[in-house]
Amino acid sequence: MDKVVADADQAIEGIESGMTLMIGGFGLCGIPENTIAALAKTNTRDFTCISNNAGVGDFGLGLLLKDKRIKKMIASYVGENDEFERQMLSDELDVDLIPQGSLAERCRAGGAGIPAFFTPAGYGTEVAEGKEVRVFSGKPHILEHALSADFALVKAWKGDRAGNLIFKGSARNFNPVMAMAGTITVAEVEELVDNGELDPNAVHTPGIFVQRIFQGTEFIKPIEQRTVRSRS
Amino acid sequence: MALKKEGIAQRIAQDLQTGWYVNLGIGIPTLVANYVPQGISVEFQSENGILGMGPFPFDGDEDADMINAGKQTVTLLPGASLFDSSMSFAMIRGQHVQLTVLGGMEVSDSGDIANWKIPGAMVKGMGGAMDLVASAKNIIVAMMHTNKGGESKLLPACTLPLTGVKCVSRVVSNLAVLDVTPDGFKLIERAPGVSVEEIQQATAGRLVVEGEIPEMVL
Numbered sequence: 001m002d003k004v005v006a007d008a009d010q011a012i013e014g015i016e017s018g019m020t021l022m023i024g025g026f027g028l029c030g031i032p033e034n035t036i037a038a039l040a041k042t043n044t045r046d047f048t049c050i051s052n053n054a055g056v057g058d059f060g061l062g063l064l065l066k067d068k069r070i071k072k073m074i075a076s077y078v079g080e081n082d083e084f085e086r087q088m089l090s091d092e093l094d095v096d097l098i099p100q101g102s103l104a105e106r107c108r109a110g111g112a113g114i115p116a117f118f119t120p121a122g123y124g125t126e127v128a129e130g131k132e133v134r135v136f137s138g139k140p141h142i143l144e145h146a147l148s149a150d151f152a153l154v155k156a157w158k159g160d161r162a163g164n165l166i167f168k169g170s171a172r173n174f175n176p177v178m179a180m181a182g183t184i185t186v187a188e189v190e191e192l193v194d195n196g197e198l199d200p201n202a203v204h205t206p207g208i209f210v211q212r213i214f215q216g217t218e219f220i221k222p223i224e225q226r227t228v229r230s231r232s
Numbered sequence: 233m234a235l236k237k238e239g240i241a242q243r244i245a246q247d248l249q250t251g252w253y254v255n256l257g258i259g260i261p262t263l264v265a266n267y268v269p270q271g272i273s274v275e276f277q278s279e280n281g282i283l284g285m286g287p288f289p290f291d292g293d294e295d296a297d298m299i300n301a302g303k304q305t306v307t308l309l310p311g312a313s314l315f316d317s318s319m320s321f322a323m324i325r326g327q328h329v330q331l332t333v334l335g336g337m338e339v340s341d342s343g344d345i346a347n348w349k350i351p352g353a354m355v356k357g358m359g360g361a362m363d364l365v366a367s368a369k370n371i372i373v374a375m376m377h378t379n380k381g382g383e384s385k386l387l388p389a390c391t392l393p394l395t396g397v398k399c400v401s402r403v404v405s406n407l408a409v410l411d412v413t414p415d416g417f418k419l420i421e422r423a424p425g426v427s428v429e430e431i432q433q434a435t436a437g438r439l440v441v442e443g444e445i446p447e448m449v450l
Contacts, residue, residue, distance in 0.1 A: 026280040026317070027303040029296060079356030080303070088355055097355070100279065101321030101363030108318040119325065120366035124397035127362060169297035169314060170281050176316040221296035224303040228291040
């Protein structure tokens with residue numbers, strides 16, 4: 001198997017206005033920054049974006065948001081992006097905020113052929129409005145449906161030509177479950193290697209979930225909250 | 233005297249027990265990690281995919297690929313492990329985490345909590361809070377007893393959109409430790425120098441005061 005494409009521009013071929021996109025990452029950690037930057041250069045718009053966060057003003061999904069190219073956002077926490085909050089409060093952006101664990105599991109379910117599942121998260125809150133409630137072992141649960149996407153855009157540390165992926169540190173986050181749920185999953189990696197160079201025991205996402213892979217360049221990897229302790 | 237944020241965190245840390253896996257929310261809860269008592273061994277879970285989270289890195293060692301749920305740079309301790317978001321919430325939903333500490337805007341005397349939205353004014357999202365409060369057996373809320381306007385945050389019923397219902401087990405505020413019981417908030421301890429009357433005045437929800445109420449020992 002060889003799923004390598006030349007660059008981010010080739011990787012996003014076929015992404016059209018109005019599509020549903022999943023974008024991996026948590027905050028700015030582990031986001032497909034090359035892919036988002038390439039998408040930002042196109043004239044596509046009206047996306048439904050599924051991502052835990054919405055980037056910051058001028059990075060990550062913030063690049064699409066500031067030009068109002070996102071029609072609907074499905075996320076769990078958007079506190080880092082003032083423009084997002086402004087568009088949301090002024091009804092310029094359709095937003096579905098859902099619990100983080102439900103978001104992750106809905107993506108996983110979408111990739112795993114499970115149409116819906118019951119979870120206790122959100123019961124008794126506005127998240128539960130309009131959703132079926134069932135009691136299991138005396139505890140109420142709400143029905144959450146699987147999510148899927150036309151394209152899933154993920155980022156990994158290492159990958160091989162067959163699309164096998166290894167993530168690093170806390171940059172794994174939503175990337176593996178979103179990789180499973182994309183009709184076409186695009187993976188950008190910091191280090192692209194030949195098949196056989198990754199230890200199969202160490203692969204986090206098997207290549208079957210990845211349709212296109214490319215070597216990313218000039219990763220910026222901004223740190224949102226730089227917290228350190230002194231050496232003295 | 234009312235406690236500062238550090239004092240609230242220090243008091244919560246006294247509740248930690250060896251062997252527990254603990255999830256700390258953003259804000260005051262994060263500070264709890266700084267006050268783990270001598271001889272107590274716990275592991276901190278960060279819902280973005282870390283078990284065995286350690287302190288902030290030394291200046292110059294920070295790694296953009298190693299952050300906590302508050303997006304702060306952190307380190308790993310020996311014995312740590314890393315995983316994806318789905319597995320992280322399997323730990324949480326599956327009740328493998330023994331204690332959750334999170335901040336609150338309002339807590340009701342039946343244990344409801346609101347901490348994610350002020351309609352028309354502030355919408356940041358619930359993050360992992362709804363999953364955490366829906367499943368954890370032991371939930372401590374760390375917060376100031378009153379808001380900036382001096383109004384009680386311990387109420388008969390929450391006025392803001394809920395994060396979870398009947399889930400909070402304990403509130404540790406700048407004034408007191410209170411447990412949520414069927415009869416309302418039960419006063420367990422007072423902050424040093426804070427009187428029962430001050431706590432009563434600052435608590436709008438039902439408050440149960442039985443016998444002598446000891447001061448916290450920090």
